[in-house]
Amino acid sequence: MRFVLGAAAAAAGYRLAAFDSIGSTNDEALVRARAGDPGRLWVVTAHQWKGRGRRGRTWQTPVGNLGASLLLVGPVQIAAAASLGFVAGLALSDALSRIAPRLSTATALDGAEAPGGTRFELKWPNDVLAGGAKLAGIMLESEALPGGVTAIVIGIGVNVAASPVDVPYPATSLADLGIEADAGAVFAALSDAWVVRHAQWDGGRGLAAVRADWLDRAAGLGGSVAVRVGERIVRGTFETLNEDGCLVVATEAGERISIAAGEVHFGTVASLGTTS
Numbered sequence: 001m002r003f004v005l006g007a008a009a010a011a012a013g014y015r016l017a018a019f020d021s022i023g024s025t026n027d028e029a030l031v032r033a034r035a036g037d038p039g040r041l042w043v044v045t046a047h048q049w050k051g052r053g054r055r056g057r058t059w060q061t062p063v064g065n066l067g068a069s070l071l072l073v074g075p076v077q078i079a080a081a082a083s084l085g086f087v088a089g090l091a092l093s094d095a096l097s098r099i100a101p102r103l104s105t106a107t108a109l110d111g112a113e114a115p116g117g118t119r120f121e122l123k124w125p126n127d128v129l130a131g132g133a134k135l136a137g138i139m140l141e142s143e144a145l146p147g148g149v150t151a152i153v154i155g156i157g158v159n160v161a162a163s164p165v166d167v168p169y170p171a172t173s174l175a176d177l178g179i180e181a182d183a184g185a186v187f188a189a190l191s192d193a194w195v196v197r198h199a200q201w202d203g204g205r206g207l208a209a210v211r212a213d214w215l216d217r218a219a220g221l222g223g224s225v226a227v228r229v230g231e232r233i234v235r236g237t238f239e240t241l242n243e244d245g246c247l248v249v250a251t252e253a254g255e256r257i258s259i260a261a262g263e264v265h266f267g268t269v270a271s272l273g274t275t276s
Ligand SMILES: O=C(O)CCCC[C@@H]1SC[C@@H]2NC(=O)N[C@@H]21
Pocket: 023, 024, 025, 026, 027, 048, 050, 051, 052, 053, 054, 055, 057, 059, 061, 066, 067, 068, 069, 127, 136, 137, 138, 139, 155, 156, 157, 158
């Protein structure tokens, strides 16, 4: 697989380290950060054999899927950095909409619009769905480095050629959706879309616009959700995201609960168990 940066990403000074196969692009990015890499580095592959997902899960990247990690290094505030997951989700959905316009009704930041069909949707906190099934996952990691700077690694996994097997959620891939694109094309579009969305975010100053655009593509907004928060299940209506990126759930008891981390299930999902 040949990977190249998009033209806008190259012009903005991003660099690329591409691998035919690697354990985990997130691990490689963190190793490079510890060795003094200045950041703005994409580590990409079309095969991972030790890919990691959120919550300590494994992430499958069979040959032909995309594993990409963006390393940023700087004096970043962790609270602002947490919102980069939303920026990445928007960038990825912009990129996917360019590659598969028939699946998008979303309007990209530059005004490009495409008609009809299934939407790429963003599922809180960091998934991209197509037709209600998980197409991509995003994971943020950070590490304090000497000199008061922080390494932030944004890991993005896209099911391009194949969806994962034996996962406890509906999953899909671009191939399953009938979209002929390879991991290199998805990456080039993603790297360019990132430049545009990162400029919108503007060090956290553009967070209100990012949040509004994210909500515009949110899956399940206004519908019933059951959110697993540790041992507790919160049930209610997915009302909004608050300014800190927490999921706000309105319960039947009239409470508004802000959730910083949890696992969202759409609908009432009786199998999740006890309500609180
Ligand atoms: O659990 C999730 O949904 C997040 C998955 C993130 C997977 C990506 S693939 C590229 C990068 N390298 C990894 O080991 N994980 C992330």
